[in-house]
Amino acid sequence: MKSSDKTDHRKVLWPGSTQLAPVPAVLVACGGSKGWKNNLITVAWAGIACSHPPMLSVAIRPERYSYRIIRETEEFTVNLPSADLVRQTDWCGVVSGRDHDKFAESGLTSLPSEKIASPIVAECPLSLECQVKQVLELGVHHLFIAEILAVQVSERLIDAKGRFQLEKDGLLAFAHGHYYNLGECLGHFGFSVRKKSGSHIRK
Numbered sequence: 001m002k003s004s005d006k007t008d009h010r011k012v013l014w015p016g017s018t019q020l021a022p023v024p025a026v027l028v029a030c031g032g033s034k035g036w037k038n039n040l041i042t043v044a045w046a047g048i049a050c051s052h053p054p055m056l057s058v059a060i061r062p063e064r065y066s067y068r069i070i071r072e073t074e075e076f077t078v079n080l081p082s083a084d085l086v087r088q089t090d091w092c093g094v095v096s097g098r099d100h101d102k103f104a105e106s107g108l109t110s111l112p113s114e115k116i117a118s119p120i121v122a123e124c125p126l127s128l129e130c131q132v133k134q135v136l137e138l139g140v141h142h143l144f145i146a147e148i149l150a151v152q153v154s155e156r157l158i159d160a161k162g163r164f165q166l167e168k169d170g171l172l173a174f175a176h177g178h179y180y181n182l183g184e185c186l187g188h189f190g191f192s193v194r195k196k197s198g199s200h201i202r203k
C-alpha cells in the first residue's frame with residue numbers, strides 16, 4: 001500500500017542498478033589533436049574522484065564516437081552546463097559526432113583550453129581541463145580517471161570578494177531520466193555544527 005507518511009519506513013528491494021541521483025549532466029568536449037575534430041558528448045556518470053591531486057572520472061561506453069577520441073588523445077574537458085543550456089545538453093547526448101558537427105549545429109561556442117588541445121564550451125560557466133591517467137574497463141562503461149590540470153570559470157560570476165557564484169547561473173541536475181533546475185540553498189558545508197546556526201539536524 002502506498003503511503004505519503006514519511007515515518008513509514010518500509011522498503012522495496014530491487015536488484016543492483018544505477019539509481020544514485022541527482023548527478024550532474026555535463027558536456028564533455030574532446031578532439032582537437034591527433035587529427036580528431038572537436039566533439040561534444042553528454043555524460044551523467046561523472047564525478048570528482050580525488051581532491052589532491054584534483055581528479056575526476058567520467059564513464060563512457062566504447063561504442064560512443066567520443067570514446068576513441070578520448071582513448072587516443074588522452075584528454076578532454078568537462079563543461080558544466082547551466083540550466084538554460086538543458087536543450088543543447090540533451091541534444092549532444094542523443095546525436096553522434098559521427099553524423100553531426102555538434103558545436104556548429106548546437107550553437108555552442110568552442111574556446112581554447114589553456115593546458116590541453118581539446119576545447120572548452122564558452123557558454124558553460126565552469127570548465128575543467130583534464131588529462132587521462134587511467135582507464136578502468138568496468139563493463140558496458142569504461143571509466144576514465146583524469147587529472148584536472150586547469151579550471152576556467154566565467155569572470156562575470158566572480159563577485160567583489162572573489163567568490164565564484166556559480167549558483168547565479170542556475171544549476172542543472174539529472175535524476176532518474178529527468179533534468180532539474182537546482183532549487184533553494186539549504187545551508188553551507190558544516191552549518192549543522194556551527195553554534196550560531198541553531199539548526200542541528202537532530203536536537
Ligand SMILES: Cc1cc2nc3c(=O)[nH]c(=O)nc-3n(C[C@H](O)[C@H](O)[C@H](O)COP(=O)(O)O)c2cc1C
Nearest residue numbers: 042043044045060061064065066093094095096097
Ligand atoms: C543526460 C544524458 C546523460 C548521458 N550520460 C552518458 C554517460 O554517462 N556515458 C555515456 O557513455 N553516454 C552517456 N549518454 C549518451 C551519449 O551522450 C550519447 O550516446 C551521445 O550521442 C554520444 O555522442 P558521440 O557518439 O558523439 O560520442 C548520455 C546522454 C544523455 C542525454
